[in-house]
Amino acid sequence: xxxxxxxxxxxxxxxFPSRPRRDVVLVSGGAGRLGRLVVQTLHREREVVAVDxxxxxxxxxxxxxxxxxxxxxxxxxxxxxxxxxxxLHLGLIHNPRAEDDQYRFNVLGTQHLLDLAAKHRVPKLxxxxxxxIYGPHPDNSLFLTEDAPLLxxxxxxxxRDLVAADRIVQSFFYRQPDVETVMLRPVHIxxxxxxxxxxxxxxxxxxxxxxxxxxxxxxxxEEDAVHALLQALRPGVRGVFNVVGPGEAPLSRILSTxxxxxxxxxxxxxxxxxxxxxxxxxxxxxxxxxRHIQYNCVVDGSxxxxxxxxxxxxxxxxxxxxxxxxxx
Amino acid sequence: xxxxxxxxxxxISAELGDLGVDPFGFDPETTKxxxxxxxWLYTHxxxxxxxxxxxxxxxxxxxxxxxxxxxxxxxxMMIGAALxxxxxxxxxxxxxxxxxxxxxxxxxxxxxxVGQIVGTPDNxxxxxxxxxxxxxxxxxxxxxxxTFDKRYQLERFGTGFLRLALExxxxxVPVAVVGAEEQAPSLYNLRSLAKLLGVPAFPVTPTFPxxxxxxxxxxxxxxxxxxxxxxxxxxxxxxxxxxxxxxxEEVRSAVQHLLERGLAExxxxxx
Numbered sequence: 001x002x003x004x005x006x007x008x009x010x011x012x013x014x015x016f017p018s019r020p021r022r023d024v025v026l027v028s029g030g031a032g033r034l035g036r037l038v039v040q041t042l043h044r045e046r047e048v049v050a051v052d053x054x055x056x057x058x059x060x061x062x063x064x065x066x067x068x069x070x071x072x073x074x075x076x077x078x079x080x081x082x083x084x085x086x087x088l089h090l091g092l093i094h095n096p097r098a099e100d101d102q103y104r105f106n107v108l109g110t111q112h113l114l115d116l117a118a119k120h121r122v123p124k125l126x127x128x129x130x131x132x133i134y135g136p137h138p139d140n141s142l143f144l145t146e147d148a149p150l151l152x153x154x155x156x157x158x159x160r161d162l163v164a165a166d167r168i169v170q171s172f173f174y175r176q177p178d179v180e181t182v183m184l185r186p187v188h189i190x191x192x193x194x195x196x197x198x199x200x201x202x203x204x205x206x207x208x209x210x211x212x213x214x215x216x217x218x219x220x221x222e223e224d225a226v227h228a229l230l231q232a233l234r235p236g237v238r239g240v241f242n243v244v245g246p247g248e249a250p251l252s253r254i255l256s257t258x259x260x261x262x263x264x265x266x267x268x269x270x271x272x273x274x275x276x277x278x279x280x281x282x283x284x285x286x287x288x289x290x291r292h293i294q295y296n297c298v299v300d301g302s303x304x305x306x307x308x309x310x311x312x313x314x315x316x317x318x319x320x321x322x323x324x325x326x327x328x
Numbered sequence: 329x330x331x332x333x334x335x336x337x338x339x340i341s342a343e344l345g346d347l348g349v350d351p352f353g354f355d356p357e358t359t360k361x362x363x364x365x366x367x368w369l370y371t372h373x374x375x376x377x378x379x380x381x382x383x384x385x386x387x388x389x390x391x392x393x394x395x396x397x398x399x400x401x402x403x404x405m406m407i408g409a410a411l412x413x414x415x416x417x418x419x420x421x422x423x424x425x426x427x428x429x430x431x432x433x434x435x436x437x438x439x440x441x442v443g444q445i446v447g448t449p450d451n452x453x454x455x456x457x458x459x460x461x462x463x464x465x466x467x468x469x470x471x472x473x474x475t476f477d478k479r480y481q482l483e484r485f486g487t488g489f490l491r492l493a494l495e496x497x498x499x500x501v502p503v504a505v506v507g508a509e510e511q512a513p514s515l516y517n518l519r520s521l522a523k524l525l526g527v528p529a530f531p532v533t534p535t536f537p538x539x540x541x542x543x544x545x546x547x548x549x550x551x552x553x554x555x556x557x558x559x560x561x562x563x564x565x566x567x568x569x570x571x572x573x574x575x576x577e578e579v580r581s582a583v584q585h586l587l588e589r590g591l592a593e594x595x596x597x598x599x
């Protein structure tokens with residue numbers, strides 16, 4: 001696909017020669033909870049094509065849904081039929097059980113999407129990565145910057161595909177300078193709609209904590225995360241950005257803000273019990289995730305504030321309490 | 329808590345978030361509770377005498393560079409207490425702690441709440457950028473775990489602190505603690521056992537491990553803490569090792585001089 005870039009002019013396009021192709025934004029992962037939120041906001045300004053291999057419910061009428069796997073060739077038709085102005089890649093699977101072909105889906109799907117972006121000269125690509133890929137470690141500096149090593153998979157091998165996808169986009173950033181590439185690494189996204197591990201954990205009435213540990217955590221409201229993604233779509237912005245919400249707070253204070261009564265257990269006991277419960281499918285919290293409630297994985301969001309102009313709209317207490325809200 | 333200490337604790341400034349802690353986890357409220365036993369250790373147990381406290385600036389970034397001794401870091405606690413109990417206005421000092429401390433249950437949380445941070449260069453740079461006072465023991469674990477026959481002989485200093493000082497234009501205040509060496513005289517360091525247990529040192533003292541964990545409780549030696557005049561070095565922090573090492577040596581000898589002065593001035597270990 002690199003050679004494609006070197007060709008002097010556009011290849012001839014035999015299909016749809018008469019009518020002009022409409023400008024659209026392609027959103028991968030449109031069926032996810034965050035994906036739907038993005039689509040619902042974005043479609044007011046731009047025409048949206050949502051791609052997902054799952055069925056999408058509750059989409060606005062003017063949004064086109066293409067149900068396909070990111071790895072399949074069918075997806076290229078979107079690029080032939082429309083003028084894709086931007087790609088929002090939210091389509092990574094974060095399944096704690098890493099069933100079937102998650103690794104291949106995330107890595108090959110991302111690669112395929114990037115190849116198409118280069119081939120069809122899409123001017124903008126925004127990828128949603130995560131601050132989790134730095135990983136919680138006892139010797140972490142507080143406020144990791146974007147150039148910190150991605151050690152997240154060291155203790156939690158199931159996220160190695162997310163680290164790989166992040167790296168693929170990083171190398172794309174340098175290989176394809178014509179594409180304005182933005183990668184966002186937000187902290188734990190919580191809110192009334194999202195159902196990821198941190199939001200589900202905060203919804204527990206009596207959550208387990210690791211006895212004697214109380215790390216600093218950063219949360220961002222789902223609508224603020226959407227806001228950051230839309231800001232990244234603006235022309236002229238490129239780069240890798242940590243996206244931080246309204247500040248950081250110790251886990252214990254977040255739980256007391258929610259009125260939770262945590263059950264502190266010694267680390268080996270939490271780990272052992274969780275491992276067994278996970279295998280027996282009594283819980284969906286993978287044992288290595290307990291490091292998030294044991295050690296710091298705190299990132300520096302100042303670059304996004306400076307370059308993207310991103311400021312969270314929700315305050316710290318509002319963001320914490322947002323997990324209590326119900327889905328509309 | 330004495331009324332003076334209570335007054336000083338309320339005058340400690342910190343940029344707190346909505347849930348009462350600063351971005352690094354420092355919580356003045358928890359620190360108030362910790363200040364009570366700390367003040368007792370400071371005034372009644374170690375009966376600390378300070379000299380040259382005026383050398384620590386009232387405001388602005390500063391690096392305190394001290395000798396490290398005594399098996400357990402009571403020296404760090406006493407330097408921190410000195411800057412609150414005996415200094416007016418009080419200053420919170422944030423020490424750069426060993427990288428394995430955050431692995432310890434309870435200790436890790438207490439350390440964070442009283443303002444102590446893992447000693448990475450990034451953390452140090454960031455705190456200096458916020459005009460804080462940082463305490464560094466450049467001898468690290470080598471210093472605190474040394475045996476009794478090596479008392480008051482400074483171990484090798486790392487160069488990281490000096491490069492940071494140059495890079496950020498921070499003055500260096502040399503600090504000497506006299507008295508901590510004798511609080512837990514280590515006769516031998518069982519290195520292989522320490523390695524096995526995953527701790528930096530396993531000292532054998534007259535009371536440890538003989539009396540169990542309580543055998544690590546320090547003897548009531550009298551502490552004398554000396555603060556030297558601030559040192560400033562020219563440079564940007566990217567000089568060759570040779571240049572920086574010479575400057576480190578100046579800091580080291582400043583600490584050594586303060587130590588010698590302290591040893592000459594004290595009449596006995598316990599009074």
